[in-house]
Amino acid sequence: MALCVEEDPSSDWDDVEEEEEEEEPCQDLFSCKMFRNVEDMLENCKAVHKFDLNGFFKAKGLDFYGRIKLINFIRKLSPRPIDVTDAVTPYPWDDDTYLKPVLAPDPLLHWDCGSDTEEEEEDKDAPDLVDEKSTNDVRAVEEELVEARCQLDRMKHFVQELVTENSRKPTEPHVDDDDSYFESYSHFGIHREMLQDKVRTEAYRDFMTLNKALFQDKIVLDVGCGTGILSMIAAQCGAKKVIGVDNSDILYSAIEIVRENKLEETVDLIKGKIEEVELPIDQVDIIISEWMGYFLLFESMLDSVLFARDKWLSPGGKVFPDKCSLHLVAINDDQLWKNHIGYWDDVYGYKMSCMKKAAITEALIDVVNSDTVMTDSCIVKEIDICKVSGQELDFEADFQLQVVKEGMCTGLVGYFEAEFNGDVKIAFSCSPSHSPTHWKQTVFLLPKRMQLFKGKIIEGRLGCKRNLAYRRSLDIQLNFVGLPGYTIKYCIA
Template sequence: MSDPSESFGQQENKESPAVEEFESDLEDFEDLIKENELESASDWTNDDETRPICLFCELTFDDADAVWSHCALDHSFDYNTLRRGLGLDFFGKLKLVNYIRSQVLHGKTPELNQPELFLEDSQYLKPVMEDDALLFGIQDEDSENEEEDADVVYEKEQLQQIAKESTEKAKSLQVQLSNLQLQFDEYKDIVRTILNRGADSDNGDESSNSSSSSRSGSPDRRRRRKSERKKKHTNDDHYFESYAYNEIHEIMLKDTIRTESYRDCIYDNKDIFKDKVVLDVGCGTGILSMFAAKAGAKKVFAVDNSDIIEKAIANVFENGLEKIVQCYRGKIEEITLPTPKVDIIISEWMGYALLYEAMLDSVLNARDKYLDEDGLMAPSECRLLVAGLRDDEFINDKVNFWNDIYGFKMSAMKPRIFDDVIIENFKPSSIASPEPYVFRALPLHTVTVADLEFSSPFKISLNSRESGFDGILDGLVIYFDTYFTRSRDEVIPADARAESFKPGNGSLGFTTGPWGPKYTHWRSAALLFNTPLSVPEDVTELTGTISYAKRKVNSREYAISLELNGGKKPIKQTYMMR
């Protein structure tokens, strides 16, 4: 490889252009941080650094100097001669390393005789390789050899001259330079692909307008803040922490009814997603965001307030989708996206009995804030259904089990069974109703947060005696149906059943109830009566009211109240979903 510095000779350094270029790179660097392109994610220690890797092959070395010696001997690339010949400052060296790595990664030969290709392009301020210890060596090189490097000395002299000519300008540069170490810490974090996008948006406009000195602060200060956060655990903290671990996401991804329904909704409607801006609320592992990106979305904003966002970022990078999918950490109610509106909001927000965990509140907040007036919600509608339960095997397993435990009675264990909603899978043979009853529909384009607490009348039709129904009900079963439509104006028939809803236009549905083709991880919600209900032989239908209310002790939990009439005695019970 020829020495490109020979083509340039000792370039003439003019005072103003050199300083202006340095200032411009500083501004670009800070802009990347403010725009969450270089966002700090965790405390950094020297123990985290890795061995530097050659620019042109996979060999690793003890330090950057060893890399440069190897490059000169084996790859005919003289780094020190090149940087001196081009008069590279700190940012120039970052750009040079990232430019060469980018070209080698794509199988191209770096055009080092055309330095404008990388020196004038701020994209090369961003790292190409995760944990690139060679970039960290650049900082060490600048600090350790500052007195010996004539270029650095010259650069400082230029800055001092500017300071004399303009006091205000010098003060501004001093503030920027004093924060360079902090910014470089954040730069190291992005190399490790652990991005906490949107973390600074927690303080809204006040944060975005604050000076750079009010950002992250020292490692000790960051650790103090982390300790303070741990002391102030809230229900939200427990909720988001529960989604930080692999197990729950493995369960959801292995739920083929859930995951394949979302996939088919996106892939079967690629014409809707093509060139659109998509928001994924509660993105988890990023699977829905990546579906949308593969379907042709122009930009996907993936938001999650759990630690799982770090793995979502890694998943996005591993699949080469980082130019389309941007991940943000934070509550959707608090962060600010770099777009006024989106075309589609996609989210898997459903909980047990549909509304447990109250994630829908956040999705509706995102809808009201970001969704274009013609935008699409996916899913588009959910419906809550109820049916009668008659299952001797289930009752024996959950209730009568406590009557004899190795010869001991444990009746004290029974009451909570009738106080709590029981999450279980049921077969159609466990259902004492020929058809379920839709007692609440939630059209996602128009429903409000206030609508998520309600009282709804319902009917329970009963199987005939001839079909084998013995006139006894053990309780009720609640489940939900989910629908995806191509248009916000598409009307789903009132008698639709999600397990068979596929009209042929790209719309589809899935159910969590007993009549589905497979069980889902949501299962169904059983409300057991304190004592089985006897139904007169001439009664074929029961009526009542079901109420959903958020619990005061934890707004992510629900209390489900039931009133049922038509049996030999009225039923009135309240169940906790916690």
């Protein structure tokens, strides 16, 4: 039986003037820009971002909850429109954690996309498929349909009220991708490891001390300053003012370190994300940062450096290091392959070959013996830090590796090199043929070993992009020419 609500005939609705709803400002889905209302924001999405939210809802068949999750997913992780458009099932926003509002309030969560109206229009246009004998059955079905729609309306109303109520309350503290990232840099061990990396630390020190004229009387910004070591070197090389920014709790120790070395008059330290802090100056002359991660781009800290560059770097200013390149080589490390891949063929006498699928997708961070390298190296990405855009950090590149040592290829290895270009140029490499660094090398093991002969060319294509759900992780894809279907996907997390 359908649930009906009767109107009170004694109510004089004609005497009640409809209150004009106030328009709620709405933040853009893919930027911080504010719009007068939801409709204006959606029009901007179509015009500027080429993203039709309502059309996307329909294309993906998202229900009410799916729409809520998608909106909060975009609000929280700030993916590019194309990342959302290209998403495949299972969708990265399917997790119920995305039912919790990110913005408070967010009028987009209450926006009626009109899907129910369209469904009703479709119902009106539907052909009559029943005859007179089925009239009673049709009426029964219609009553059930009305009841179901009433329940759906009540459910939607309940969820909207719940979302509104939650958006008014202070959000509970939670650990997200960024929280755990900055928390990891609050521990002293990771800073000791970086400082003890002589290749890394001495390259920065030597560049600044051998190019003091670059730093004399300049304003320097140190992005992700950590213990403040680079800030202090810049100060001692003649900088007029050095501003260090870091969002991890190690900054409190850095403040004490700066005071201990009597550099507090020159070095100012600020705790917070570079994207959110306010600097005491309008422009800086130099940006220094040790932003590099595994496979160069892991952790996505370069995005923060580019943000600082675009917001505060003066015309003609410099960013150091200013050039980086990403390289590939092939290796024959049979023991490494057996330990991580071949191991699953015989585990205490049992075959667990299905585990290989998971093992293959996890890129290894390890120090590679130079004796295992069996090809020349190939550059797959060059980055000019003063010019590159954030969109260019997701890329695809062809590679060719010439075999110089015959043997069984067990995987490819990625490493990077960095340059500091001043009057005196300084550079360092994380190649297997150089002294190890704390970045080590990134190893992409193959599911099966390949026999290679001297002079042979390995050809393929490498794709690298930030993970959609966890932007500080990387998704890597390798395709090999001449091996149809031989596509391997890896994750650096």
